[in-house]
Amino acid sequence: MIDTSTGVVVRQRVHVADLDAFGMLYHARFATLFDNAVQDFWLDAGWQIDPAEAVLVIRDLQLTYHQPVLGIGDVDVHFWVERAGTTSVTYRFQVLSADRTVRHADGHRVVVFLDGRTLRPTPIPDDVWDLAAPLLAPGVTRRRAA
Numbered sequence: 001m002i003d004t005s006t007g008v009v010v011r012q013r014v015h016v017a018d019l020d021a022f023g024m025l026y027h028a029r030f031a032t033l034f035d036n037a038v039q040d041f042w043l044d045a046g047w048q049i050d051p052a053e054a055v056l057v058i059r060d061l062q063l064t065y066h067q068p069v070l071g072i073g074d075v076d077v078h079f080w081v082e083r084a085g086t087t088s089v090t091y092r093f094q095v096l097s098a099d100r101t102v103r104h105a106d107g108h109r110v111v112v113f114l115d116g117r118t119l120r121p122t123p124i125p126d127d128v129w130d131l132a133a134p135l136l137a138p139g140v141t142r143r144r145a146a
Contacts, residue, residue: 002100006137007080010037011098014072025069030105031061034093037077045131054122056111059088063107074098081135084142087121088112092137 012033020026042049069075079093094106115122129142136142 002078002094002096002103004076004078004096004100007078007092008041008134009076009078009096009100010040011074012037012040012077013074014069016072019071023071025104027063027065030063030065030095030107033075033077033095034079034091034107034109037079037093038091041079041135042131045134047128047131051116053116054125055114055116055119057114058109059112060110061107062109063105065105066103069095069104075104076100079135080137081132081140082108082137084129084132084136084140086123086143089124089132091135 014025014029014033018025018029018032076096076098077093078096079091081089082092083090089111091109091111092106093109095104096102097104112121113124113128114120123144124142
């Protein structure tokens with residue numbers, strides 16, 4: 001069993017439309033699974049996403065593939081915050097089999113919090129940090145705006 005004690009795990013469904021011609025999860029869908037899991041977490045946590053107020057943009061995304069996901073079914077997406085900046089966050093994630101014995105892929109993603117009106121980086125608000133508490137890896141603390 002792969003250790004998932006840091007962060008959260010969100011189950012995601014692989015659909016037939018997610019598969020390539022070989023019946024394997026299409027490589028770009030790994031990032032989509034992670035996106036959907038993150039959105040599910042934030043919506044379930046109560047964050048009211050309003051693009052007029054703020055938007056999150058991806059600055060960097062890196063994936064390493066280990067073993068294909070074959071066919072339709074469920075996978076577990078495990079993720080946590082590895083680094084917390086004033087205006088950005090670095091997530092680490094892994095896509096696991098539903099029984100958590102196989103690591104299909106892992107990676108990291110850096111997102112930047114932008115003001116919804118100016119589209120310039122802005123400090124991540126306290127209420128968002130409060131909701132993010134389950135995601136913070138041990139020893140990770142947020143940087144406060146100067």
